[in-house]
Amino acid sequence: DVKVTQSSRYLVKRTGEKVFLECVQDMDHENMFWYRQDPGLGLRLIYFSYDVKMKEKGDIPEGYSVSREKKERFSLILESASTNQTSMYLCASSGQGFEQYFGPGTRLTVT
Amino acid sequence: GQNIDQPTEMTATEGAIVQINCTYQTSGFNGLFWYQQHAGEAPTFLSYNVLDGLEEKGRFSSFLSRSKGYSYLLLKELQMKDSASYLCAVIIGGGSYIPTFGRGTSLIVHP
Numbered sequence: 001d002v003k004v005t006q007s008s009r010y011l012v013k014r015t016g017e018k019v020f021l022e023c024v025q026d027m028d029h030e031n032m033f034w035y036r037q038d039p040g041l042g043l044r045l046i047y048f049s050y051d052v053k054m055k056e057k058g059d060i061p062e063g064y065s066v067s068r069e070k071k072e073r074f075s076l077i078l079e080s081a082s083t084n085q086t087s088m089y090l091c092a093s094s095g096q097g098f099e100q101y102f103g104p105g106t107r108l109t110v111t
Numbered sequence: 112g113q114n115i116d117q118p119t120e121m122t123a124t125e126g127a128i129v130q131i132n133c134t135y136q137t138s139g140f141n142g143l144f145w146y147q148q149h150a151g152e153a154p155t156f157l158s159y160n161v162l163d164g165l166e167e168k169g170r171f172s173s174f175l176s177r178s179k180g181y182s183y184l185l186l187k188e189l190q191m192k193d194s195a196s197y198l199c200a201v202i203i204g205g206g207s208y209i210p211t212f213g214r215g216t217s218l219i220v221h222p
Contacts, residue, residue, distance in 0.1 A: 004153075031208065042214035043154075043198065058209075090153060098142055098208050102153035 003027070004103035006091055012109045019078040021106050023091030029101075031094045032074035034058075034066060036087040037105075043090065049074055081110045115213035117199050122219045123189055131184045131216045133199035141202040144210055145173050145184045148196045157184070157197075186218075194220045 007022035025032065034046040035058075045058030047066040055066050063085060067075045074093075078085055086109050092100040114136045123129040133143070142161040146154035158166055160175035160182060172185040186193055196217050200210035 033209075035212075040214065043200075043212040045209065045211075048209060094208065097159075098202055098210065099144070099156050099159060100154075100210065102155070104153050105151075 004091060004093055004101050006089075006103040006106050008106050009104060010107050010109075012111065013078075013081050014111055015082060017078075017081050017110075019081050019108065019110075021076040021078075021089055021091075021108070023074045023076070023093075023103055024072050025074075025091075025093040025101070026072065027093065027095060027101070028071065029093035029095040030071075032068065033092040033094075033100065034064075034074065034076045035090045035092065036060070037090055038087050046076065081108075083110050086110045115199055115201055115211060117197075117213045117216045119214070120217045120219070122221065123186075125189055125191060125220055125222050127189050128185065128187050129189060129218065131186070131197050131199075131218065133182045133184075133213060135180050135182075135199075135201045135213075137180070137201060137203045139203045140177055141208075143173075143175055143182050143202070144198075144200040145171075145182075146198040146200065148198060148215070150195070154198055189220050191220050191222070194218060 004025045033048045035043045049055045049068045065077045089106045091103040094100045117133045145157040148154040158173035165174045170187045175182045196215040198215045199213040
């Protein structure tokens with residue numbers, strides 16, 4: 001079974017802090033994704049990566065950056081957290097098929 | 112671009128059948144997914160349709176009509192545990208593997 005893990009289930013940070021969200025998958029998938037999910041807005045793509053050190057902007061990249069130094073690990077960085085970044089963050093991976101496997105999510109609160 | 116529509120909320124009775132519709136408008140098409148997401152949990156894969164027709168998997172079936180830009184998820188013999196959000200996601204053509212998600216349909220199953 002594919003397993004996607006995320007570093008924290010719940011996180012509380014202060015405005016202006018730098019925040020790191022980590023995601024690890026164990027299926028040797030090429031593609032990894034970061035989404036945020038907000039009530040009424042659904043899943044929105046922040047960034048994705050199709051290979052090590054490669055990254056592409058999604059629909060809402062502003063205020064975020066990513067890092068993929070190893071194939072299994074994809075990190076989302078909030079350079080200076082703001083209250084409007086309070087959300088559920090979901091990481092996903094996919095391989096040759098298009099099916100995505102999601103991590104359990106990190107509920108981030110920025111105060 | 113792509114525009115994916117699904118109802119916001121549906122209710123149904125335990126033991127009944129429910130059909131959740133999804134319509135989309137895209138400049139191309141490369142497949143459609145259905146995911147299930149229980150409250151506070153990650154989305155999990157239900158089905159993938161790339162050709163027209165019905166795909167059956169136990170109590171769940173998914174239908175696709177590419178010419179109409181239309182899909183539905185059919186849930187039979189509803190159980191209380193089927194109360195969840197159901198997400199429709201479309202992969203546009205042109206070699207993309209990035210799904211675009213609808214806002215999800217919250218299904219409430221009552222006794």
